[in-house]
Amino acid sequence: MMQKETGYLPKRYNIKSVKEMTSDVKLLRVSSKINPLPGQFIEVSIPGIGECPLASCSFNKDYVDILLRNAGNTTSEIFKLKAGDKIYIRGPYGKGFPLETCGKDILLAAGGTGIAPVTSFIEYIEKNRKKFGKITIYFGFRNKDYILLKDKILMWKKKFNIRLTLDQKSPGYLNGFINQLIEKDHPNVENSVAFICGPEIMMKAITKSLNSLGMKNNKIFWSMERRMECGFGNCGRCTIQDVYVCENGPVFRYDFIKPRIENEEHANEVKE
Amino acid sequence: MQKVLKKKELNNFIKELMSNYEIIAPVKNGKFEIIKDPSNMELGKITIVPAKEFFLPEGETLIEFKGKKVIKTHPENKKRIIFGMRKCDLNAVKIMDSIIKDENYLSRRKNTILMGIFCEHPDEYCFCNSMELEDYYDLLFYPEDDKYYISVGSEKGKKLVAKLPEAKKEIIRIIKNFKRVPDKSIEKHYRNKIWESDANRCLSCAACTINCPTCTCFEIYDELSPDLKNGTRKRGAASCQLKSFSTVAGGKAFRNSRLARFKQFVYHKIVYYKKRNGRYMCVGCGRCLRACPPKIDWTDTINILTGMKNHDAKRNRVSAKKV
Structure with missing residues (x-):
């Protein structure tokens, strides 16, 4: 393992290109050799504005792709940046997808911007294709205007079994949620490991479907979103009970994180 | 072997240290301050506010922006002595x-010497004896009659008292707590409804975490100079009792209810930290209880949950009335 990084000094990088994905999502390609492992995250910032934790959306030694949704104070400023502008990054942080799952069939599922960490894993698989078995990838988006990384998905279609479904009905596309599609497809999950990223309500539904196919929770991994402020287990902002998402995650085996999430959800459900 | 110092010599002893160190000690308004005159020290009572600001100053600069450059700032390297910390505060530093x-x-920690004092007068909120505290100090002063008997805990401490005479006897005392939390096995009680009665009274005001000596959670924020060319990235305290603590971009708060936030405080102190570090994160100083406007006493709640209600909760309530 690398020595634990505990500094706040970001490095400055050049933005190579900016691609508009939807009205509120952009893909920034940053020239950087930090090459986060699949599922790791970075702290992206603009001096004077602020920092935000974002998943790396690539596995490449020459650049980092950042899939950015215009959602908060900092992201809305980053959203204004153009090719040639500078951006500041520190990291990578956290534990990504367990790469020792080599040899297994892989089932990936991503909803919305949850496609970012999943993409980094797909690109890792592309570069290490022989290490993995059958690859099945599920994508879910709101409607056809919200499909992210269209070019990449088209390219992956040639290599992997891609299943794309939209929440809203649209001609030429499958309709429904990912969990419904999985139940319909009824894939053989005997030798499979699943990696999911998306809103927690979606991850829960997919997990339930996978369970119904016979997949155990210890074969299912969630990539979690929390407020990672420092990135290395000091600030305490991203904890789920006794677990630091930044340090112990953001990718967790579901049987490990499930009781912790459920306890906090239980406490959230109280009427005030 | 302990060293010995006459009580009336204390101010002179501190004054001498001032030539080489910045001295921080409890003063009359219930907090730790940098003192210039040792006669301003107030050693009799536990402070309202802990000394954590001398390790994690509010709004400290982490990095600076000069145009497009980012520069690491280095903290001040003043040699400091914090005098008058009690066992609870000393353990808080270890945590x-x-x-x-x-x-x-x-860097601040390395340059700070902990010169503690034995706690003679714990009050009705103190429960440090229930939190399995350790000895953690560079020097520890035990008051006895007209003298201080000083235990040495480190080489750094040893140098400070090198000139003082050795004590003829050893004085080690045990803090007499009023309050007890004998059984802290609350992990299985996370979903117990009793927490709701506490949380319903909670104002989410964060007084508990502000005054807690081991609450160190923080936020990182940027500030710009008026000409928008330079700026700083700073660190300030954050409180798990506020909704914004766990809110992510887009507005989702992962601990949305007061109940979830209140339990986060208690369980972090008693359960979560212990799982990771093998000891309680609470040092039993009672500052959260003293500071709480609606006087929520989670130690009572723990005693009720663990069947220790009759053991102590009643006694605590009597004392609370006294206040």
């Missing part, structure tokens, strides 16, 4: 050491 690992903190 902070286990959490905060950045250069700013480490």
